[in-house]
Amino acid sequence: MAAVEIKEEREVGAKAGGEEEEQIVNPWEVSAKDGGKIDYDKLIDRFGCQRLDQSLVERVERLTSRPAHVFLRRGVFFAHRDFNDILDAYERGDKFYLYTGRGPSSEALHLGHLIPFMFTKYLQDAFKVPLVIQLTDDEKFLWKNLTIEESRRLARENAKDIIACGFDVSKTFIFSDFDYVGGAFYRNMVNVAKRVTYNQAVGIFGFTGEDHIGKVSFPPVQAVPSFPSSFPHLFSGKENLRCLIPCAIDQDPYFRMTRDVAPRIGYHKPALIESSFFPALQGENGKMSASDPNSAIYVTDSAKEIKTKVNRYAFSGGQDSVEKHRQLGANLEVDIPIKYLSFFLDDDVELEHIKKEYGAGRMLTGEVKQRLVEVLTELVERHRRARASVTDEVCILHYALFSIDVHVVN
Structure with a gap:
């Protein structure tokens, strides 16, 4: 083998x-x-x-x-x-x-x-x-x-x-x-x-x-x-x-x-x-690149930067006009806001509701992007607060060369 x-x-x-x-x-x-x-x-x-x-x-x-x-x-x-x-x-x-x-x-x-x-x-x-x-x-x-x-x-x-x-x-x-x-x-x-x-x-x-x-x-x-x-x-x-x-x-x-x-x-x-x-x-053509700051949301981005990046750069599967969107609905397979919500919106019921309404044309691209901005802003702010509490002393504990609590591996 x-x-x-x-x-x-x-x-x-x-x-x-x-x-x-x-x-x-x-x-x-x-x-x-x-x-x-x-x-x-x-x-x-x-x-x-x-x-x-x-x-x-x-x-x-x-x-x-x-x-x-x-x-x-x-x-x-x-x-x-x-x-x-x-x-x-x-x-x-x-x-x-x-x-x-x-x-x-x-x-x-x-x-x-x-x-x-x-x-x-x-x-x-x-x-x-x-x-x-x-x-x-x-x-x-x-x-x-x-x-x-x-x-x-x-x-x-x-x-x-x-x-x-x-x-x-x-x-x-x-x-x-x-x-x-x-x-x-x-x-x-x-x-x-x-x-x-x-x-x-x-x-x-x-x-x-x-x-x-x-x-x-x-x-x-x-x-x-x-x-x-x-x-x-x-x-x-x-x-x-x-x-x-x-x-x-x-x-x-x-x-x-x-x-x-x-x-x-x-x-x-x-x-x-x-x-x-x-x-x-x-767009979904690979993975995010640290070399292109506009391809990614960083944990250091402000709420304003997150909103700008999502509204300006997040590829939409919505139609070119409101009239056409109402008629045909969004292409969820290529829509990046939907992809991101699938990663970070915990509520399964809400996610399915958004996908159903957006796919049917009853929800517009701007509304989906607004919900994504809210979800990502909360995530990044929560991470920023947690990082602010990581002192040098906390880092030393994680780097320490001592035996991990032995009962967890018995």
Whole structure:
């Protein structure tokens, strides 16, 4: 099975770099041919992951005795690898830990960056499990035009936004690669690196002869947080602990590689639960870009900036005139305000009412955008207040090298 997985990764990697490929999805680029939408069904088929179906959502609700998160109910997290095995183990009384991360390349997070952290908080609260959060400041130094000092500074700033999401400090460890990598973590990196050939790395990630060796050597750094022995101060004696990784599907190549290597060095394959991309304001043709401030709503945006961005840039599926809109209704499939409300409006009944009225032409674009402005302004203001309470002392607690509350992993 392991050999088959590597073979599939080579084929996917080779196709991803081709000029004729319909869509490119990897950790550094997401695009569809001629500006089209990402076809997630094709992505599932090519990557070899599984669709997250309603039976798994219902099982989560049963095991946690709480309603499924809106991101589960509405299919934002739509694919998985071995999530059912995580639930099987949990039902037997075996705990697991969560692992997610952030590559700090901008001063502030946009709403697309928040999604995995919002969902990870839900998972931590629902299953009452520990969490490690990796800040890949080394990756951003290797890929972006940043100094080491600037990469580290951005990691510290981004950490405050992450902490503001409200994780349980007694069960959460945040680390910067520049600060933490070494010891057992490094030993696991070398173990992984020795078992992935250069040709396999090229097939998985699409590296070329123009890429410096820093890029080629990075994947094991992102792989090994999925092994509990990388954190001896947290999980000493818990080397068989399973790992669940909530992430966007563009991170899948890292963990296909990891899953191939893990059994060969004595670890469980990490399980994944993967999300679709949060679309840019201008349309659903990939994921939001931190390099274009008008493509995204940032957690630092004021209420006025949010209103301006939504009204000016959010692509509408409404018709060209009120008369035509009343007659034909809106195209909900391309309407960005509806997409955003599907992410952030908690009330299922209200969302369905808006979709029904807008799709029938009884609700106008301006009304839908106004409701979205209200929802996003409340979300951003709530986050801003939470971030303001993140002091240096609070950051130190999340970075602290002490053992996570042991009863949560017994």
